[in-house]
Amino acid sequence: MSKRDVIVIGSGLSGLVTAAELVRAGKRVLIVDQEPAATFGGQAFWSLGGLFIVDTPEQRALGIHDSLELARNDWMSTARFDRAEDEYGEQWANSYVKFAAVEMRDWLADYGIELAPIIGWPEARREGIDMGNSVPRCHIVWGMGPGLLEPFQRKVIEGQEAGLVDLRFRHRVDELLRDESGAVVGVAGSILSDDDAPRGARTSREVIGTFSEHAPVVVIAAGGVGGNLEMVRRRWPTDRVGPAPATLLRGVPEHVDGRMVEIAEGAGAHLINLDRMWTYAEGLRHHTPQWDSQGVRILPGPSAVWLDGRGDRLPESIKPGSDALGGLIATRANGQDTSWFVVSRIIAETELTLAGQDQNPHLRAKTAAVPERVGIPAAIQAFMDHGEDFVVADNLDDLVTSMAELSADVEPDRVRNAILEHDREVEAGITAITGREGGGDAQGSFIRVAAAHAFLDPSAGPLIAIRLRTITRKSLGGLETDLRGRVLTVGGSEIDGLYAVGEAAGFGGGGVHGYSALEGTFLGGCLFTGRQTAAALIETLAENYT
Template identity: 50%
Template sequence: MAESADVIVVGAGLAGLVATAELVDAGKRVLVVEQENAGNVGGQAFWSFGGLFLVDSPEQRRLGIKDSYELAWQDWLGNAGFDREREDRWPRRWAQAYVEFAAGEMRGWLADQGWKSFPIVAWAERGGYGADGPGNSVPRFHVTWGTGPRIVEIIETRVRAGLDRGLVTFAFRHQVDELVVTGGAVTGVRGTVLEPSAAARGVASSRKPVGEFEFGAPAVIVTSGGIGHNRELIRRNWPAHAGRVPERMLAGVPAHVDGRMLEISERAGASVINRDRMWHYTEGITNYDPVWPDHGIRIAPGPSSLWLDATGTRLPPPLFPGFDTLGTMQYINRTGFDHTWLVLDQRIIEKEFALSGQEQNPDLTGRSIRLLLERVKKGAPGPVEAFKRKGFAPAARSQGGPADRRPAAPAHPEDVGRLGDRPVRAGGATGRHDGRRPVRGRGGRGIRWRRGARVSRAGGHVPGRVPVLRTGRGPGGGRAAARAGAGRRNCLASQYPVSSDDLREWRTDVHLDARRVSAYFGLRALR
């Protein structure tokens, strides 16, 4: 088999682009093999909010956020656990190298390529379990100015420069079916050439074969994404600690994110580890204008919404939106239902209700100051208003529960009787979550003073206070209830489970800076 390049990269998602860009800088010839068409370069990252984990950044310091490598590493250990001697050997080393990178050269490395951050640093996964428990002690979620598409553009520009120099070749619509092994080493790939496709980005494409291919190279790197849209693999590898497997799940990633290369790589000798370490978001609603099947959008609702399970019971502290998605998943699964409810009024919707993902934030994605300034005007942003009209169940007055359910949300009429008005009135009377003291510590204290939080909150309260006992502020004058389910990866208001990628242990003779490649895998990829 003749060599087609110095290195073959399987997958043209963001990790594949970063690997290719680094190889080009080293003067290597790279063949990128991708089963989708050229319109899908960037993969899942294109659809993302573009949030990056950075430590002690200028953006943090400008907001008065004190962060350090030591604190970030302590937080990471609290999340990851690293309690498996064999499987966690490389994840721990990768994680430590990444946190060092995030606290050091990563910010400058990105800025040198034209990256800019939105000035408000978000606080994802706050935890609330103490200093050494899971969660981020301080805000670290840096949203890219331009969101996911801008991150893809930055790295793709470097790859295109390699293309112009004759160092990069793309083989689109080439589906890898086998890794070729010679003398105990992977020396190439074989697979199926798929018929040409003009499908739009994210839309499921044809799998009709029109030929076969075989490429050789001294080294092969697989960057094929996770299992986010493969419900069967999710169920098969579901973590025992999470409880029952939800019947209904939304998908925050396109259908091509199916994990098929995991089994193919394992057959060639790859070590696939931590299969059950998944990451699911529980604040997901169905996209009323889907790009792919079961398309879900994740809600970023802020702390003021009243979060109820399907029985009308408030979720206990610290299970507030954005605090502990794994703990919330366990709680929801114990109820026997796949969905929860968010109860909120128009003031909360306008002030702190947001949607994750690039397509729901045209101002940030388009890097438009004009559109961004419109957020301060009266009313909610356009995408939020659209979801409110098409996917929320409004209540005309504070007397009574959610009514006038819209077809966009799967009907659960039994919920109406369960919800009623009791939880809202109880919260309004006590001003506290379940009548307990307001949450303090890392999560509650931060909401009081963080400048970024103060400009995007409906009131100066801590999580658990319930400012929704008001009339005349809902979509039709009262409250609204958004049904939320757990969805895969990035999902929202009809909330259903969301999954993340596992970490695989790979061995390669290609010398890359793994910290840079992993920088785009996201915080949870190295869990």
């Protein structure tokens, strides 16, 4: 390929969407990625495949009444934009919600992407709390993360076969090349040695050569910072959630290191809002890690009792899966690094699940029927058998003793009181669905919930306690971009030739989510920023050629 129209840095979902749309328009694209070919598709491969889509036939079939205006209100009240640099993030948010309500489903179908008849309700809005989703709108793609990636991967490979795409792995960008006017005109960097490590594993950084490539446009699609724990700690929002935990788990591989956004910042780009990050309090250390300190988020359903590190129950307003930021703040309030779920065997059999496509094989296999749950799911049982965070006991005294052995912060009497309080509430008719304050839980009719029961009922045992730690996931900030994806300077001017998409752009504008995100908007943000930026580039390139 003698001449390129666009260089894309990164072969994750946002980079693939950008490239696929450009290939559809006959443009010539060079894709460079520091990782081996095994990582083709990036982090989206691991995902559940959830997409925030508005007012769909799938929703209407389930009796869910959604609208553009309702979705926009949910987004804005959750984001709570309040900074001067939120101008473009808010614009991107309005544009995304409109796309999700009007064009997204048909555009996905045009790529052959189908939606499963399953709609989740994470970040559900609760009575008296002005944030979250008013209705379920997190649609699951058939095939989950791999199923979402495959059409874009296929289009890029087709482009490669047609001579439109040059795909180079183990090419790490170290510098943005600029001409005398300051415009970005290419990239330079290091060629890394071949590495046959599996997806997600740490790879060699041995340099075996250098490269430089030129094009009128460079698109940064290199992801966020969640795998770089030093950078996460450096940007940690201490003023809002307290000090960073001593122990952090990585929800993404180590190569998601923020390196490229800092290189862009060094070239004059405005890097904003990295103190806004999406971390979960409900992390388990993986029993068979593919990268260092790998964590997995556990999803307990509504019936678990959530305790802080000492053993006190969290406030009624904090429910797993309903408010990730609120859960993080609540669990960090007393300075402990851990919190706990306590469940019975019945709840473990009925409600417990793990996030990610590798933990939900029926959806990856595009099987409509959810397998009947008989006993504790195999993925949960594997963590119980081989992980370090589960405690199982036949009685409350043994449970609290084992919890205290696992964490010095646990105060046994506080745990006992919390479990006894739970059982008294069940006897009084107060359940996970009715709530301690009587307001109810809107999620109850859309998820599998165990019948209310006392934890200390011998027929419900054994008791299970699950130690939780903070797990990194997504960056809600990034490079500031306008609605065409152009990267801006601190002063607000465009850097000619430089664009950003996906998490590197804070999913649009340097922070489309504000302080808190609605689930399904991360993959959705990769799709939308890639599509929107590619459309702008196609128009710009046509004008330049004219």
